[in-house]
Amino acid sequence: MGMTRARKQEEIQELKGRMENSEIIVLTHNVGLDAKSITDLRLEMRKNEVGFKVVKNTLAKIAAKGTSGEKIADMFAGPIGMATSQDPVAAAKVAHNFAKENEKLVILGGVYGDMILDAAGVKQLASLPSLDELRSKIIGLIQAPAQKIAQITQIPAQQLRREKMAANIEKIVDELSALTVMEAAELSKALEEKWGVTAAAAAAPVAAAGPAEAAEEKTDFDVILAAAGGNKIAVIKEVRGITGLGLKEAKDLVEGAPKPVKEGAKKDEAEEIKKKLEEAGATVELK
Structure with a gap:
């Protein structure tokens, strides 16, 4: 028995919602993929906060109207699986990695914003x-010592005072927050080339100038979640274990990064928390 008209409308609305609320749509051709493999794929997608659905093409084409999916409506042919995500890299990465191990899953392409992707574009x-992760890298580069930046850009160090930059900080933050993943990757590379530093080098501590300038050794630290990384579910689980927060509160904390996970922790405890979160894939700072 086929779908009722009401059920078809529900399906169309669900598909439209997925397309409208996603940064990327990746389409796959499921050539003879068995039920177990599809279940494994769904589980892997869900682990990475990616939606996946085997679609009816006629309904998908109707749902795509007025969304970014309309740009790739002609790809809806044959047995199609649709991956959707707010993190464009996550959807592309899971689909690509699964296809490498399962020849019966073929990536057709997709759409990212206004950009139509072929299979090679999804792979890239x-x-x-x-x-x-890119935002964390950019933060590391921006935190390079002011003297280094001043030397390279030929701006006197005293002109880098906060009051001189205050008028532009909010604008800079807004512009950085609006970057797509590809733009963020290009910016990170450009900063490394312009300033002659890498993210790792920029984050390295600066040696003390001498005993007179040495600060008193800290005993209490704030553990700051700088970025959740690519596996938010694992990070949320660790945050719950560390803080005792409920699922919603822990999820809000992780998604609101940078946020403090623990304040005023002793050095050993702070380093242990940092280690646990980093093993889960997060970027963590001790302050």
């Missing part, structure tokens, strides 16, 4: 770090 996107 899958090779990038996640947007959270």
